[in-house]
Amino acid sequence: MIQTAQDMKTYRDRIHQALENKFLRKALDNFASSYKVSRAKAFEGIDLEALRHQLADGKDQALTHLESLFQQFKAKAEAAGAVVHLAATAEEANEIIARIASDNGVHAIIKSKSMTAEEIHLNDHLEAEGFKVTETDLGEWIIQLRHEGPSHMVMPAIHLSRHQVGGLFSDVTGKPVDLEDIDRMVKVARKELRPVFLAADMGVSGANFAIAETGTLGLITNEGNARLTTTLPRVHVALVGLEKLAPDLETALRILKILPKNATGQALTSYVTWITGAVECAASPTGRKNLHIVFLDNGRLELARDPVFSEALRCIRCGACSNVCPVYGKVGGHALGHVYIGAIGLILTYFYHGKDNARAIVHNCLNCQACKSVCPVNIDLPYLIKKVYENILKDEGARPAKNVLLSLVMKNRKLFHTMLRMASSLQKPMVKKDAAVLRHLPFVFGKTQEFRTLPAFAEKPFREQWPSLRPHIPNPSYRVALFGGCVVDFVSPEQAVSLVKLLTAHHVQMEYPMEQSCCGLPAMMMAETETAVEVAVQNLQALDSQAYDYILVLCASCGSHLKEGYSRLLASKPELAEKLRRMQSRLMDFSSFMVNVLKVTPDAFVQSHTEVAYHSPCHLCRGLGVTREPRELLGTAGLNYIPCADEDVCCGFGGSYSLEFPEISAEILRQKLDHVDATGAQVLVTDCPGCVLQLRGGMNKRGSSVQVRHIAEVVAANLKSL
Ligand code: SF4
Numbered sequence: 032m033i034q035t036a037q038d039m040k041t042y043r044d045r046i047h048q049a050l051e052n053k054f055l056r057k058a059l060d061n062f063a064s065s066y067k068v069s070r071a072k073a074f075e076g077i078d079l080e081a082l083r084h085q086l087a088d089g090k091d092q093a094l095t096h097l098e099s100l101f102q103q104f105k106a107k108a109e110a111a112g113a114v115v116h117l118a119a120t121a122e123e124a125n126e127i128i129a130r131i132a133s134d135n136g137v138h139a140i141i142k143s144k145s146m147t148a149e150e151i152h153l154n155d156h157l158e159a160e161g162f163k164v165t166e167t168d169l170g171e172w173i174i175q176l177r178h179e180g181p182s183h184m185v186m187p188a189i190h191l192s193r194h195q196v197g198g199l200f201s202d203v204t205g206k207p208v209d210l211e212d213i214d215r216m217v218k219v220a221r222k223e224l225r226p227v228f229l230a231a232d233m234g235v236s237g238a239n240f241a242i243a244e245t246g247t248l249g250l251i252t253n254e255g256n257a258r259l260t261t262t263l264p265r266v267h268v269a270l271v272g273l274e275k276l277a278p279d280l281e282t283a284l285r286i287l288k289i290l291p292k293n294a295t296g297q298a299l300t301s302y303v304t305w306i307t308g309a310v311e312c313a314a315s316p317t318g319r320k321n322l323h324i325v326f327l328d329n330g331r332l333e334l335a336r337d338p339v340f341s342e343a344l345r346c347i348r349c350g351a352c353s354n355v356c357p358v359y360g361k362v363g364g365h366a367l368g369h370v371y372i373g374a375i376g377l378i379l380t381y382f383y384h385g386k387d388n389a390r391a392i393v394h395n396c397l398n399c400q401a402c403k404s405v406c407p408v409n410i411d412l413p414y415l416i417k418k419v420y421e422n423i424l425k426d427e428g429a430r431p432a433k434n435v436l437l438s439l440v441m442k443n444r445k446l447f448h449t450m451l452r453m454a455s456s457l458q459k460p461m462v463k464k465d466a467a468v469l470r471h472l473p474f475v476f477g478k479t480q481e482f483r484t485l486p487a488f489a490e491k492p493f494r495e496q497w498p499s500l501r502p503h504i505p506n507p508s509y510r511v512a513l514f515g516g517c518v519v520d521f522v523s524p525e526q527a528v529s530l531v532k533l534l535t536a537h538h539v540q541m542e543y544p545m546e547q548s549c550c551g552l553p554a555m556m557m558a559e560t561e562t563a564v565e566v567a568v569q570n571l572q573a574l575d576s577q578a579y580d581y582i583l584v585l586c587a588s589c590g591s592h593l594k595e596g597y598s599r600l601l602a603s604k605p606e607l608a609e610k611l612r613r614m615q616s617r618l619m620d621f622s623s624f625m626v627n628v629l630k631v632t633p634d635a636f637v638q639s640h641t642e643v644a645y646h647s648p649c650h651l652c653r654g655l656g657v658t659r660e661p662r663e664l665l666g667t668a669g670l671n672y673i674p675c676a677d678e679d680v681c682c683g684f685g686g687s688y689s690l691e692f693p694e695i696s697a698e699i700l701r702q703k704l705d706h707v708d709a710t711g712a713q714v715l716v717t718d719c720p721g722c723v724l725q726l727r728g729g730m731n732k733r734g735s736s737v738q739v740r741h742i743a744e745v746v747a748a749n750l751k752s753l
C-alpha cells in the first residue's frame with residue numbers, strides 16, 4: 032500500500048531520503064535529456080500546436096456528455112457480446128471485479144499495466160479476496176515484487192537500478208542473476224511469467240480509449256503482455272476511467288498520433304490493440320471470451336462539471352509532465368505524487384485520493400510551467416495545482432499564519448513598502464561591505480539557505496531614486512511605463528537604472544507610476560486569491576492612469592503574471608475588462624522592446640565580445656513565449672553569447688519555493704551552475720531579477736568569479752557614450 036506523507040515534516044523527511052538516492056537522480060537526469068531529444072525528433076514536421084488544440088477541444092466536448100457516450104458505448108459493446116458495468120466508486124469497482132472473478136471460478140489473475148487499477152488499489156482488494164494476482168508488465172511486475180507503487184505513470188520502475196532489479200530476480204528465482212546483463216534479466220522475467228500467463232483464468236487490463244460509436248476498446252503498449260493478458264485467459268476484465276470515452280475512432284486516432292511521441296519520444300508503440308466484443312477464445316468452455324468492461328466514475332462525472340478543474344480530465348496519461356518537471360527530476364515519483372505522479376498527480380490525488388494525501392505534495396511545485404508547455408491536451412497544470420492548494424485551505428478552514436500576514440501586508444501598498452524599507456534598515460549590521468549581500472543569514476533561515484548567499488535590500492529603492500533620475504525627453508519616440516516589481520524596486524534598482532540609461536539614449540520617455548505594487552504572484556502562489564485579485568486591481572489602476580505606448584517589465588515573472596495570471600484573476604470583473612485588455616496589449620519584456628520596437632543596431636554599442644552564457648527564465652520563455660529576442664540582443668549589444676546546456680530549465684528559485692524546499696532548490700541550482708561553468712563564460716545573463724538573485728547567490732557561494740547580471744545591465748554597460 033502506498034504511504035504518502037500527510038504533513039510537511041514527514042514530507043520533508045521523504046524529500047531528504049529521495050535526494051540521498053544518487054542513482055535515482057542520475058537515472059532521471061539521463062532520461063530527461065534523452066526524452067527531450069527524442070520527443071523533438073518524433074514531432075518533426077507535425078503541427079503540434081494545432082494538434083494540441085484539436086485534442087483539448089475534442090476532450091472538452093466529450094466531457095460535456097460522458098453519460099450519453101457511456102450509454103452509446105454500452106449498447107454497442109453489449110450487442111457485440113460484452114458485459115458493461117458502471118462503478119460509482121473505487122470500492123464498487125473492486126467489488127464488481129472480485130465478483131466477476133468468483134462467479135467464474137477464477138483462481139489466478141494476470142494483469143497488464145493500468146493506472147486506473149492502481150487508482151483503486153485493485154491488487155490489494157483481489158489478493159485480500161484470495162485471488163492470486165500477477166502483474167505482467169515488466170516494470171509493474173518488479174514493483175509488485177517490491178510491494179511498492181509506480182514512480183512514473185509510463186515507466187513504473189524507473190527509480191530502480193539494474194543491480195536492484197537483478198538482486199530482486201535472484202531472490203525470486205533462487206538463482207544468481209548477472210547484475211550487468213539486462214537482456215538476461217528480461218529473459219528471466221519472461222521465463223517466470225510465461226507459465227503464469229498460461230495458467231491464468233482471468234486477465235485484467237486498462238484501456239487508452241473506449242470508442243462509443245463501435246463499443247471498441249483501444250490499448251497502446253510496448254510489451255506483448257497486454258495482448259496475452261487480453262487474449263489468453265477465458266475471462267477478460269477491462270477497467271476504464273469514464274474520461275477515456277471517445278465519440279469515434281477518428282478522435283482516438285488523433286490521440287494515438289500524439290501519445291507515444293509525447294510519452295517516450297516513440298513514433299508509435301510496438302502494439303496497438305483494438306477489442307470489440309467477446310471474440311473467440313480457445314480457453315473458454317463456450318468458445319467465446321467472457322468480456323466485462325468496468326467503467327469507473329470515482330468522482331469523474333462531478334469533476335467533468337467543475338468549471339475550473341474539468342480540464343484535468345483531458346489527461347491522456349502520457350507522463351510527459353513528469354519527464355520535464357525539475358522537481359520530479361530530483362526527487363522522483365514516490366515523493367512527487369501519490370498514485371498519480373508528477374504535475375497531474377498533484378491535482379488528481381486531491382480528487383481521487385483525498386486531501387490528506389494531497390496536503391503536503393501540493394506544495395512541491397516551482398510554478399516553472401514546464402509541464403504545461405509539454406502537455407498534449409493543454410492542461411494548465413501549474414494553475415490547477417495552486418487551485419488545489421486553495422481548495423485544501425478552504426476544506427481545512429484555517430489559513431497558515433504566513434498566509435494571513437502576507438495578505439494583510441500585500442493588500443496595503445504603503446504598509447508593504449514601509450516594511451520593505453524597515454527591512455533594509457534592520458539588515459544593515461548583517462550586510463557585507465561593498466557586496467550587497469548578507470554576511471550571515473538571519474536566524475529564521477537557519478542552515479537551510481546556506482546553498483546561496485542572500486541579497487541585501489538596496490539602500491535606496493528605485494522609487495526613491497526616480498525623482499532625480501526621471502529623464503525629460505522632448506518629442507520622445509515612445510512613452511513607456513516601467514512595471515518594476517518588488518525585487519527591482521527594493522533589491523536591485525540598478526537594473527531599472529540601466530533601463531533608464533538605455534531608453535534615454537534611444538529617445539524614449541520613461542515613467543515610473545508610483546502607485547504600482549507587487550504584481551501579486553506571491554499571493555497566487557500561496558493560494559491567497561482574494562489578495563491576488565485586490566493587488567491586481569490596484570496595479571491595473573496604477574498602470575492605466577496615463578497614456579503609454581508600452582508597459583515594460585524587467586521581471587519575467589511579473590510580466591507573465593500580468594499578462595496571463597491577471598486574465599484569470601479578473602475574469603469576474605467585466606468592468607475592468609477594457610483596462611485589462613489595454614494594459615496587456617501594451618505589456619512587453621525588455622528584450623522584445625529593444626529588438627522588436629526600438630530595433631537597436633550594433634553601432635549603438637561597444638563590441639566588447641565579452642563571452643556570456645544565458646539563462647532563459649521560465650516565465651519569459653514559457654510564460655511570455657519569448658526566446659529569440661534576448662539572445663539576439665546580446666549579439667547586437669556586442670557580447671559573445673555562448674550556448675549552455677538546459678538554458679530553459681528552471682534555476683530552482685520559484686520565489687518562496689526556495690525557502691520551503693531549499694534542498695531541492697539547491698540541487699536544481701547546482702546543476703544549472705555546473706552547466707554554466709562548462710561554457711567557460713565569465714558572465715551569466717538572464718532577464719528576471721528573481722533568477723539573478725538565485726544564480727548570483729549560488730555563484731557567490733561556490734566562490735566563482737562568474738558575474739551574474741540582468742540583461743539590461745550588460746546591454747547598458749556596452750552602450751556607446753553619447
Ligand atoms: S510547474 Fe514546474 S515544478 Fe510545478 S509541476 Fe509543473 S514542471 Fe513541476
Ligand code: SF4
Nearest residue numbers: 346347349350352406
Ligand atoms: S497532464 Fe498532460 S502531460 Fe501530464 S500525463 Fe496528462 S496528458 Fe500527459
